[in-house]
Amino acid sequence: xxxxxxxxxxxxxxxxxxxxxxxxxxxxxxxxxxxxxxxxxxxxxxxxxxxxxxxxxxxxxxxxxxxxxxxxxxxxxxxxxxxxxxxxxxxxxxxxxxxxxxxxxxxxxxxxxxxxxxxxxxxxxxxxxxxxxxxxxxxxxxxxxxxxxxxxxxxxxxxxxxxxxxxxxxxxxxxxxxxxxxxxxxxxxxxxxxxxxxxxxxxxxxxxxxxxxxxxxxxxxxxxxxxxxxxxxxxxxxxxxxxxxxxxxxxxxxxxxxxxxxxxxxxxxxxxxxxxxxxxxxxxxxxxxxxxxxxxxxxxxxxxxxxxxxxxxxxxxxxxxxxxxxxxxxxxxxxxxxxxxxxxxxxxxxxxxxxxxxxxxxxxxxx
Numbered sequence: 001x002x003x004x005x006x007x008x009x010x011x012x013x014x015x016x017x018x019x020x021x022x023x024x025x026x027x028x029x030x031x032x033x034x035x036x037x038x039x040x041x042x043x044x045x046x047x048x049x050x051x052x053x054x055x056x057x058x059x060x061x062x063x064x065x066x067x068x069x070x071x072x073x074x075x076x077x078x079x080x081x082x083x084x085x086x087x088x089x090x091x092x093x094x095x096x097x098x099x100x101x102x103x104x105x106x107x108x109x110x111x112x113x114x115x116x117x118x119x120x121x122x123x124x125x126x127x128x129x130x131x132x133x134x135x136x137x138x139x140x141x142x143x144x145x146x147x148x149x150x151x152x153x154x155x156x157x158x159x160x161x162x163x164x165x166x167x168x169x170x171x172x173x174x175x176x177x178x179x180x181x182x183x184x185x186x187x188x189x190x191x192x193x194x195x196x197x198x199x200x201x202x203x204x205x206x207x208x209x210x211x212x213x214x215x216x217x218x219x220x221x222x223x224x225x226x227x228x229x230x231x232x233x234x235x236x237x238x239x240x241x242x243x244x245x246x247x248x249x250x251x252x253x254x255x256x257x258x259x260x261x262x263x264x265x266x267x268x269x270x271x272x273x274x275x276x277x278x279x280x281x282x283x284x285x286x287x288x289x290x291x292x293x294x295x296x297x298x299x300x301x302x303x304x305x306x307x308x309x310x311x312x313x314x315x316x317x318x319x320x321x322x323x324x325x326x327x328x329x330x331x332x333x334x335x336x337x338x339x340x341x342x343x344x345x346x347x348x349x350x351x352x353x354x355x356x357x358x359x360x361x362x363x364x365x366x367x
Contacts, residue, residue, distance in 0.1 A: 021070035023063075023067060024063075024067055024071055024074075027063075027071075029073040029074075029366070030074060030366045031061060031365070032061055032062070032063040032071070032074045032075065032365070033052075033062045033063065033074075033075045033076075033077060033361070033364075033365045034063050034065055034071065034074060034075070035048045035051060035052050035055075035062065035077050035079070036048075036065050036068060036076060036077065036078045036083065037065070037079045038079050038080045038082075042191065042232070042256075043256050043280060044080060044099075045079070046255075046256050047155060047156075047280075048079050050156060051077075051357065054354055054357045055357065057354060058354070058357060060361050060365045071094060072092075072093040074094050074095070075094065075095045075097070075127075075364055076094045076095070076096055076097070077096075077099075077128070078097070078098040078099065080098070080101070081098045081099065081103070081115055081119070081129075082103070082111065082115055084098050085118040085119055085122075086111065086114060086115055090118070090126070091125075095127045095364060095365075096125055096128075097126065097128030097130070097364060098126065098128075098129055099130040099131075099132070099277075100129050100130070100131055100140050101131070101132055101136065101155075101278070102136065102205070102275050102276055102277040103116070104135075104136075105117075105139070107205075107274075109205065116143065119140070119143045119145070120142075120143040120144060123143045123144055123146075124145075126145065126149060127149060127364055128149055128360060128364050129145065129149055129151070130152075130153050131151070131153075132153065132154045132155050132299050133277075133298050133299040133300075133301060133302050134152065134302050135301060137150060137152050151360045153353060153356045153357065153360065154278075154283075154299040154302075154348055154353075155277065155278040155280050155283070155299065156348055156352075156353050157280065157283035157284055157286075157287050157345055157348060157349055158350055159287045161260060162259075162260050162263060162283075162284045162287035162288045162345075163260065164287075164289035164342065165263065165264045165288055165290065169261075170264050170265065172261075173262070173264040173265035174265050176261060176265075177228060177261070177265050178249055179228065179249060179265055180224065182224060183224045183225070183226035183247075184222050184223070184224050184226065184329045185227070185228050185267050185268070186215065186218070186225070186226070186228070186266065186267070186269075186270055186325065187228045187229075187262065187265075187269045187270070187285075188227065188228075188229055188230075188269070188270060189229070189231050189259060189262055189269075189281055190206060190230075190231045190279060191203070191206070191232050191233050191234075192206035192211075192231070192234065192236070192237060193208070193233030193234060193235055193236050193237075196232060196233060197235075198233065198235035199232065199233025199236055199237075200236055201236065202236040203233075205273065205274045206272075206273050206275075206276075207271075207273045207274050207315075207316075208236050208237050208272070210272035210274075210295075210316060210318045210321070212237065212240040212241070213318035213322075214272060214325060215227060215240075215246055217318070218322055218325055218329070219244060219245070221326055221330075222326060222329050222330065225246060225247075226248065226249075227248040228248065228251070228262060228265055229250040229251070230250070230252055230259065230262050231252060232252060234250055238250060256280070259284065263284060263288035263290050267290075267328070267329055268291050268293065268325055268329055269285040269290050270293050270294070270325060271292065271294035271295060271300065272295060272318070273295055273297045273298070273315075274295070274297065274316065275297060276299075277298055277299075278298050279298060282294065282298075282299060282304065282310075283345045283348055284345075286341035286342060286345040287342060287346075289338050289342065291311070291328050291333035292304065292310040292311070293311040293312075293324045293328065294310060294311070295312070295315045295317065295321070296313070296315060297315060303344055303348065307337065308337065308340055309337060309340040309341040309343075309344050310337070310341055311328070
């Protein structure tokens with residue numbers, strides 16, 4: 001039945017493309033870039049907006065994603081490789097690019113295995129692949145794709161949206177979120193439950209079980225411990241915090257560009273993931289002057305230097321995360337580490353990434 005639906009979908013889209021759309025009929029071949037986000041709108045949707053702005057600054061003409069069913073011989077870039085590899089969108093008659101952010105094959109997740117196998121079999125159909133860290137770049141290259149098609153570009157940050165915290169900003173943010181002024185606050189702003197409902201089932205690659213273990217260890221030694229959450233599908237974590245008797249607040253700010261007050265309210269950000277493409281929270285914390293303790297995942301493994309601009313431990317090392325978190329919450333983070341972290345964020349701002357994206361688009365979209 002699924003195969004029949006896919007075949008029917010291909011036939012319908014072929015008719016749409018043959019008829020065309022008034023806006024597309026005069027386009028020269030490969031002259032337009034369409035940026036296709038994931039759904040529902042979450043972090044990658046806003047990342048696509050930033051990439052679109054960089055593309056236009058590079059002289060690339062972008063087109064509305066709603067025109068995708070009507071286009072052929074144009075350039076289409078997907079925010080998530082799952083959207084193009086899991087179904088048959090790789091068959092479309094366009095130049096194709098995609099971000100391959102996370103999903104290591106052989107780690108027990110069937111979707112990760114299927115998508116990598118699709119890339120291995122059809123890598124010749126792709127003209128550009130963005131990876132955000134060196135581990136995923138090595139994995140993508142194992143598919144047999146030509147190395148010149150693969151570009152290492154981390155998820156960026158806008159430092160203007162995430163200014164360094166001040167004492168006044170911290171006090172204001174804590175009042176706004178109902179946090180006691182002298183609490184020692186750990187932040188976690190992500191999606192770590194399965195699906196888009198309450199998230200009672202954990203998404204284990206995001207490490208919510210490890211995060212709860214860290215909090216359980218901290219609560220014994222850190223007076224006035226408090227956890228600030230954001231993001232959808234946090235039911236597994238909120239249930240665990242209630243079970244441990246740790247006070248928390250969950251404020252789901254749906255626009256990721258409006259998260260600065262969340263960072264300003266916390267003393268520490270913890271990343272407990274087992275796999276990541278980013279997370280963007282690494283740079284957002286660094287830009288905001290908030291210390292980061294993270295597992296060795298995603299772009300953290302390339303850009304976090306232990307005890308120089310952050311703190312990093314191995315995946316699944318809940319004791320290590322708790323050790324460094326306890327140190328920071330009790331004694332504070334050295335100013336030199338926070339200053340180095342801010343420089344790392346500035347070096348990876350969207351503005352600083354412009355030249356990388358110009359190389360990515362060169363030869364992909366006709367000038």
